Amino acid sequence: MDAPVEVVLRPYRLPFRTPLRTAHGPWTEREGILLRIVAADGRVGYGEIAPIEAFGGRSLAECTAALSRLGPTPKGAELMACADTLPGLRTALSEAGVDPVAPPARLRDHVAVAALLPAGRAALGVLRERLDLGFRVAKWKVGVDPIADELALLDDLLALLPGGARLRLDANGAWDRRQAERWLDAAAERPIEYVEQPIEPRSRGAEDLLLGLAADYPVTLALDESIAEENDLDAWLGRGWPGVFVVKPTLLVNPPRAMARLAKAGASVVFSSALETAIGFRQGLHWAFAWPGEARAVGFGVGSLFAGSAGAVPPLVPFWRWADVERMNPEEAWNALR
Numbered sequence: 001m002d003a004p005v006e007v008v009l010r011p012y013r014l015p016f017r018t019p020l021r022t023a024h025g026p027w028t029e030r031e032g033i034l035l036r037i038v039a040a041d042g043r044v045g046y047g048e049i050a051p052i053e054a055f056g057g058r059s060l061a062e063c064t065a066a067l068s069r070l071g072p073t074p075k076g077a078e079l080m081a082c083a084d085t086l087p088g089l090r091t092a093l094s095e096a097g098v099d100p101v102a103p104p105a106r107l108r109d110h111v112a113v114a115a116l117l118p119a120g121r122a123a124l125g126v127l128r129e130r131l132d133l134g135f136r137v138a139k140w141k142v143g144v145d146p147i148a149d150e151l152a153l154l155d156d157l158l159a160l161l162p163g164g165a166r167l168r169l170d171a172n173g174a175w176d177r178r179q180a181e182r183w184l185d186a187a188a189e190r191p192i193e194y195v196e197q198p199i200e201p202r203s204r205g206a207e208d209l210l211l212g213l214a215a216d217y218p219v220t221l222a223l224d225e226s227i228a229e230e231n232d233l234d235a236w237l238g239r240g241w242p243g244v245f246v247v248k249p250t251l252l253v254n255p256p257r258a259m260a261r262l263a264k265a266g267a268s269v270v271f272s273s274a275l276e277t278a279i280g281f282r283q284g285l286h287w288a289f290a291w292p293g294e295a296r297a298v299g300f301g302v303g304s305l306f307a308g309s310a311g312a313v314p315p316l317v318p319f320w321r322w323a324d325v326e327r328m329n330p331e332e333a334w335n336a337l338r
């Protein structure tokens with residue numbers, strides 16, 4: 001770990017084909033840093049540092065500053081210390097063999113993918129297209145338009161679903177208690193797999209409110225923004241959260257530690273993309289293939305959100321087979337964003 005390691009950083013900006021409308025406001029482009037590290041023995045690891053500020057954690061500027069302070073040839077031990085505070089670095093170190101913890105071993109041959117639907121009426125057309133491609137789970141962004149409009153659209157979306165297909169709803173914390181209750185009443189006994197982040201995690205009393213809603217309604221709830229940081233994840237495991245944990249491996253500082261805790265608790269987990277390039281995407285998928293618990297469709301149906309940049313973003317497919325994940329070459333994404 002005392003040997004110098006070569007580190008090359010490649011900041012990127014990828015515009016979305018259409019700005020994403022979320023409860024946090026419009027989002028026009030994804031920004032992040034790719035990194036390529038070469039260990040003293042020549043082993044190469046790629047990583048992606050792409051925090052989302054609305055999710056908390058460190059900002060991209062802070063991550064950039066921390067990496068720049070290391071210089072182009074830091075010692076392995078210096079990188080490992082830095083990896084304790086930055087998302088995305090540990091996986092690159094693991095692939096290059098600098099971190100002695102090996103990348104995760106896969107436990108399954110394929111995973112199903114959930115399609116991501118845009119907010120509002122545009123969801124109808126996209127859902128039709130995704131069902132034609134073979135997707136059987138889709139996630140719709142809600143909490144963006146007036147509640148009566150969205151509830152009317154919910155009926156139209158559910159009417160399109162073939163038997164066995166499921167819809168997920170993601171409110172990104174947009175609702176108060178009354179709005180959440182209205183939605184959970186509407187969702188009961190419908191083909192809705194779960195309702196994600198109904199309440200803003202930093203609002204007053206959010207924890208008790210989320211636990212109360214989970215206990216009072218038959219609909220499964222999922223936490224996403226509430227578990228943006230790993231100590232939040234531990235806290236919610238400690239509270240015995242009965243619903244789903246949405247886990248974005250790219251945003252985790254120490255994915256192996258977080259996965260071990262979730263697995264030990266027997267948690268219900270949905271793996272999700274953080275709208276990253278093929279480098280972080282591939283590493284996130286590795287965790288879904290290595291998950292020992294129930295296999296729920298992964299939130300990796302995002303490829304077509306980006307304009308252009310062939311090679312840098314993964315294809316949009318309703319299932320990933322392990323053989324196809326293995327064929328993904330991080331060097332291609334690295335070169336595509338040169």
Ligand code: MG
Pocket residue numbers: 170172196197224225246
């Ligand atoms: Mg979410």
